[in-house]
Amino acid sequence: VMHRLWVAGVAAMLCLALGAEAVEGAARTPLGSNISWDSGAEQARAGSGRVVPIPGWKTTSTMTAVKYGSPGLPTRAEARASLGERNFLYCGRKTAGSVASQWIPIRGRNQLIDRGRLNLRLTVRIGSNSTDGDSGRMIVWYFDGAGRVIGRAATKAVSATGGKMRKLKRFAAVPRATRSLRVTLRGTGTPGTDCDVFFDNVSVRLVLTRR
Numbered sequence: 001v002m003h004r005l006w007v008a009g010v011a012a013m014l015c016l017a018l019g020a021e022a023v024e025g026a027a028r029t030p031l032g033s034n035i036s037w038d039s040g041a042e043q044a045r046a047g048s049g050r051v052v053p054i055p056g057w058k059t060t061s062t063m064t065a066v067k068y069g070s071p072g073l074p075t076r077a078e079a080r081a082s083l084g085e086r087n088f089l090y091c092g093r094k095t096a097g098s099v100a101s102q103w104i105p106i107r108g109r110n111q112l113i114d115r116g117r118l119n120l121r122l123t124v125r126i127g128s129n130s131t132d133g134d135s136g137r138m139i140v141w142y143f144d145g146a147g148r149v150i151g152r153a154a155t156k157a158v159s160a161t162g163g164k165m166r167k168l169k170r171f172a173a174v175p176r177a178t179r180s181l182r183v184t185l186r187g188t189g190t191p192g193t194d195c196d197v198f199f200d201n202v203s204v205r206l207v208l209t210r211r
Contacts, residue, residue: 028108031118031206035104036183039202041065046087048073054089057100062092062195063187074127074163074198082125082165084200091136091187091195098195100185104204106178114176116209120153122170123203124185129163129196134189136197138168140204141182142175151175157188158197165200174206 029035037056038044044054044065051064065087068079074088091098112118124138135157142151153172183204189195 036204041087061098062095063098066090088200091197096191097188104181118174121205125165126158127161127165135159139184142178143180144177145179
């Protein structure tokens, strides 16, 4: 009886240990995978320009989700060419600019970050069919554990692409002490006109540095 109790106790301890390890592993921010949420606004009930909420994103002004093929905006053919799906983020009608932002915590990677072992790989597709200076870019802000900004990484600004979605890339080191990120899609337009800037396929990946 004592032997059976001992075996059962060891088994229970192993299960608890494995469970705890699994939970800890699951809580870690994955490396090499896209950690942004709803990177193409596919969860939104997109229309042809009316402002709608975009799950996972905090938006300002007229930033909204729009379907490819909406009048005067990127076509369904462009969606196929740029590997988009149904929707994209649109800066909006009659605005000088708008923003969509997303906060991303980084969990279980403190040692790698504080040893300078993580980089950030950013990609996004940005377009504009405007010729009057409307432009867009993606910016990532780094925050420490106290919520202070300790750095930033940004793509180039994109404008006047004729409605085509241009792929932007940025590779940057993650500053030591980083504990969270804020991803920002910023469209800048001309006051009194539409801000014809479009965003899709947002990707934010943590990758190990090479030694």
